[in-house]
Amino acid sequence: MRIDKLLCLICAVSIGNVLASDTMLSVTNYVQVKDKHFAEARYYYQKNWLKLRQAAVAEGMIHSYRLTEIAPEEEVPFQLVLETVFRDQQQYDAAEKNFRRLIDRMQPNGPRLLNELKSKQFRKILYTSKKASTIGG
Numbered sequence: 001m002r003i004d005k006l007l008c009l010i011c012a013v014s015i016g017n018v019l020a021s022d023t024m025l026s027v028t029n030y031v032q033v034k035d036k037h038f039a040e041a042r043y044y045y046q047k048n049w050l051k052l053r054q055a056a057v058a059e060g061m062i063h064s065y066r067l068t069e070i071a072p073e074e075e076v077p078f079q080l081v082l083e084t085v086f087r088d089q090q091q092y093d094a095a096e097k098n099f100r101r102l103i104d105r106m107q108p109n110g111p112r113l114l115n116e117l118k119s120k121q122f123r124k125i126l127y128t129s130k131k132a133s134t135i136g137g
Helices: 002-021 038-057 089-093 095-106
Strands: 023-033 062-071 079-087 123-134
Touching: 002 123, 023 038, 023 089, 038 079, 038 095, 079 089, 089 095
Parallel strands: none
Antiparallel strands: 023 079, 023 123, 062 079
């Protein structure tokens, strides 16, 4: 009888660990494109943000990513939604260090720009949200 209880406890702890490890974290940025500089913003995110995320997925630094462009509307203050999904808290905690390494390797001279406009001149991150979600839950 004691062995049955011990096995049940081990199973319960194991299931709890599996469920805990299935919690992903996502960080979403809502970006406003300033003064109709859509070409600069698209170029910037395609040549920098997307390339870095592609490399991060390939190297196991993030789980996934998504860039969504929203048609300009008066009611919606942002035109781009950038989401980076992390497999777990550990991957999220290492993100800054990992991305710094990628940036140093892939962009040693700084981000690629379409023209002389710096990113602060054509974009503004309005807000950032971080949320956890459980796979299948």
